[in-house]
Amino acid sequence: MTDTVEITSFEGLDPRISILRAGSEVDAMFVRTQRFDVLIDTLGTPALCRQALEKLCVTPGGKPLVILNSHMDWDHFWGNAALRAFGPIIGHVKTQERLAHPAARAKLAEKSGQESCFHEVELIGPSITFSGDMKLHGGDLTLHLLHTPGHTPDHVAVYIPEISTLLPVDAVEDPMPCVWSKDPDALFELRRSLRQLRDLRALVVAPAHGRTKTPEAIERNIAYFDALERRVAGIDRKTLQETTAPETIPSLAMEDCVPVLRVMDDGETAFYRDFHQRNLIATIRERLRQTEVA
Ligand SMILES: [Zn+2]
Structure with a gap:
């Protein structure tokens, strides 16, 4: 666990x-608009979040701050306790279900x-929730909060049309995003979310992991x-x-299915092998479901 932001x-x-x-854990984002600033995700601990706010010179009572939790994965919202003095947090309505699930605790x-x-982390969820999509009108910039499930049911990506910039959080990842469950329905949602994000044709794409910055990552x-x-x-x-162990079937190993374009250490490689295995199992279940009827 890193201690520096x-x-x-x-x-x-x-x-x-x-x-x-x-x-290498996660990237949160900070967007300055004319009317307010927006913090997209709060990092993995309150200490990291406080450090980020200090470095950005963000203080309670200063310029209004809108806080968004992109989804309830620990590395994106466990810093929430650092934001008590700043105001409510926005998230998708499905964040409530995830937070209430025993898996969160x-x-x-x-x-x-x-x-x-x-030890300092508290499970604090959003106090303002929305379903479908939502827009934050900052004056010069508009932040479109897009419900993009598949990686998780509550996942939200952010698109800013004025600067053709997409912050897809975990819906896009290098070398690949991870499906929420081995259920083919989650896979269907993830692939649909990817196509939805691709169709925005954003010129700049900055996900929360893997330090990718090109729109080609979506393709x-x-x-x-x-x-x-x-x-x-x-x-x-x-x-x-x-x-x-489907990843051991010839032609289904991670390296056969995706070009790995950046240097990854052993830990990262093992991490993405797990993603690949999960994606593969969901794909196989979908195939078995399709061919059942035939
Ligand atoms: Zn993440």
């Missing part, structure tokens, strides 16, 4: 947007047992899921039904 950017990113980078217990930096993610579908369709039903 860096305020950073990249060439081509509008100067009104800052990236709040917690090592179990994750905190697990991580608190491993590292003391999590690569779409191509990856298309390749999984095609490759799985080429394998007989019996093999698919009987396998317990």
